[in-house]
Amino acid sequence: MSENRVVRPYGDTTGDGMVQMSFTLPVPHDKRAEGAALQLAAKMGMDPAMLVHATQMGDGFTFFVVYGRVNHLVDLSAVQVVERDFPLLSAKEVNALVKARLRRKLSVVGACIGTDAHTVGIDAILNVKGIAGEKGLEYYRELKVTNLGAQVSVPELVEAARAEKADAVLVSQVVTQRDAHLHNTREMAAAFREAMPAGMRPLLIVGGPRFDELMAGELGVDRIFGRGTTPREVASYLVHALITTKMTTNRKVKAA
Known part of the structure; x- marks a missing residue:
């Protein structure tokens, strides 16, 4: 079987495009902050985006975890990495x-x-x-x-x-x-x-x-x-x- 060269994120089912992302905004935790988090997620291509976690991080900061679908694909043939080019010795x-x-x-x-x-x-x-x-x-x-x-x-x-x-x-x-x-x-x-x-x-x-x-x-x-x-x-x-x-x-x- 040939390897798939183009793949999509996996969340609940194969190929559903679901991803999870975390970030912090410099705002206190309230409903407005949660709305701001969802707005940011939408601007980053999550549609729909769901807020799954939000917690106050000190004075005036809130940490968020959002979950949602993206339409982006990954082309494995275009990925560049540094492969180990030497033997692993004892x-x-x-x-x-x-x-x-x-x-x-x-x-x-x-x-x-x-x-x-x-x-x-x-x-x-x-x-x-x-x-x-x-x-x-x-x-x-x-x-x-x-x-x-x-x-x-x-x-x-x-x-x-x-x-x-x-x-x-x-x-x-x-x-x-x-x-x-x-x-x-x-x-x-x-x-x-x-x-x-x-x-x-x-x-x-x-x-x-x-x-x-x-x-x-x-x-x-x-x-x-x-x-x-x-x-x-x-x-x-x-x-x-x-x-x-x-x-x-x-x-x-x-x-x-």
């Missing part, structure tokens, strides 16, 4: 490759930069306890991990990367107000380009729930990881980018 395999091919420990420096104080993401990747049953990069005996923590300035990050002779720099960004995560990432990438020549720069990797993984080139980094990323994925990518791909490229250059 900790044992990562350690073996680093030891055999790099012949030294792979140095990783991680931080939350700017005013971002949310270290849950970077800690989940770096700290030995890890996340979802997976150990963090500190668990990998052939990786040397330096976790700088939160609210690290870009100059401090560059200096730490230089001091630790970092092969890779991992940055987590959760705060997204006024696109702070994008501004901080661009600033970081520019700082590393200015501070280090192309062949000496570490791999630049950013992660966070609001990043578009397709924007790596635009932001000046090597890779973007989104929500749900595990330490194993990051470790596997490091080996792929810093050892497997680089050594294959070097062999081709020497052969030429």
Whole structure:
């Protein structure tokens, strides 16, 4: 059976186009606020729209959940995503490759930069306890991990990367107000380009729930990881980018 290339949202029955949406309006909860929520839903293409939940959120704000039908279709053939283009390795395999091919420990420096104080993401990747049953990069005996923590300035990050002779720099960004995560990432990438020549720069990797993984080139980094990323994925990518791909490229250059 061929895969459907064009699909419609599913709610109660197949193809009914029903979706659920939540949002907050800066108005106190009353009948007028509920009417405003339905008006917004209608302007966004819900027809009919039903208000299924409304609750006061502090002074002068109301949170809404609306449910209704939309006529929009999704063309799966036009969807663009970043597919994993490297094998997913175990900790044992990562350690073996680093030891055999790099012949030294792979140095990783991680931080939350700017005013971002949310270290849950970077800690989940770096700290030995890890996340979802997976150990963090500190668990990998052939990786040397330096976790700088939160609210690290870009100059401090560059200096730490230089001091630790970092092969890779991992940055987590959760705060997204006024696109702070994008501004901080661009600033970081520019700082590393200015501070280090192309062949000496570490791999630049950013992660966070609001990043578009397709924007790596635009932001000046090597890779973007989104929500749900595990330490194993990051470790596997490091080996792929810093050892497997680089050594294959070097062999081709020497052969030429």
